[in-house]
Amino acid sequence: DIQMTQSPSSVSASVGDRVTITCRASQGISSWLAWYQQKPGKAPQLLISVASSLQSGVPSRFSGSGSGTDFTLTISSLQPEDFATYYCQQAKSFPLTFGGGTKVEI
Amino acid sequence: EVQLLESGGGLVQSGGSLRLSCAASGFTFSTYAMSWVRQAPGKGLEWVSAISGGGGGSSTSYADSVKGRFIISRDNSKDTLYLQMNSLRAEDTAVYYCAKRLPAVGATYFDYWGQGILVTVSS
Numbered sequence: 001d002i003q004m005t006q007s008p009s010s011v012s013a014s015v016g017d018r019v020t021i022t023c024r025a026s027q028g029i030s031s032w033l034a035w036y037q038q039k040p041g042k043a044p045q046l047l048i049s050v051a052s053s054l055q056s057g058v059p060s061r062f063s064g065s066g067s068g069t070d071f072t073l074t075i076s077s078l079q080p081e082d083f084a085t086y087y088c089q090q091a092k093s094f095p096l097t098f099g100g101g102t103k104v105e106i
Numbered sequence: 107e108v109q110l111l112e113s114g115g116g117l118v119q120s121g122g123s124l125r126l127s128c129a130a131s132g133f134t135f136s137t138y139a140m141s142w143v144r145q146a147p148g149k150g151l152e153w154v155s156a157i158s159g160g161g162g163g164s165s166t167s168y169a170d171s172v173k174g175r176f177i178i179s180r181d182n183s184k185d186t187l188y189l190q191m192n193s194l195r196a197e198d199t200a201v202y203y204c205a206k207r208l209p210a211v212g213a214t215y216f217d218y219w220g221q222g223i224l225v226t227v228s229s
Binding site for chain 1: 141150151152153156167168169170203208211213214215216217219220221222
C-alpha cells in the first residue's frame with residue numbers, strides 16, 4: 001500500500017498569511033494526487049486533482065504542485081473561510097490512501 | 107444538482123450487521139464508479155471500498171481492513187449504492203460517506219460526497 005504523510009499536522013496562521021502544506025508518498029505516484037478541504041461536521045470538498053488542476057469554483061488562492069513523491073498545497077492569502085482540515089489522497093492505485101490531515105487554525 | 111443521500115446507519119453490537127444505502131440523483135448514476143469512505147470520530151479519512159460504473163458488470167475493490175466482511179454493490183435501476191457490513195467491530199465505528207468519482211481524469215478522485223451517516227459499533 002502507498003502511505004501518504006502530511007506535514008505539518010497543524011498550523012496556526014492569520015488572515016492574509018501564505019500557508020503551505022506538504023504531502024509525501026511512500027513511492028512514486030506521478031501526478032495522481034488530490035487535495036480536499038474538510039470543515040467540522042461536513043463532508044470533504046475536492047480542491048485539486050492531478051496534483052495541480054483546480055476544481056471549478058475553487059478560489060485561485062489555492063494551488064497545488066509536485067510530482068513523484070513530494071507535493072505541496074499552497075494557500076496564497078488565507079481567508080476566514082479557509083480555516084479547516086486539509087487532506088491529500090493518492091489515486092495511483094488501490095487501496096486509495098489519504099494523508100493524516102493538516103488542521104489550519106488561528 | 108448532484109445529490110448523494112446515505113441512510114441505514116445506527117447503533118449495532120459487535121459482531122452484528124448493517125446495510126448502508128446511498129441514493130444518488132442529478133447525474134447518470136450507472137456510468138460512474140462509486141466509493142465508500144469512512145472517518146472515525148476525530149480521525150482522518152479512510153477509503154473503504156469502490157465499485158466500477160458503466161456496462162459489462164461491476165468490479166469491486168476493498169481496503170484490507172474490511173475485506174471479507176463488507177460487500178459493496180449497486181442497483182442502477184434504483185440509482186442506489188450499498189454497503190453490506192458484516193462481523194462489525196468497534197473499530198468500524200465511523201461516519202461513512204458515499205462518494206462519486208470525478209469523471210474523465212483516469213484515476214479515482216471524489217468530486218461529490220454525501221453528508222455522511224454514523225455507524226456506531228458497541229462492544
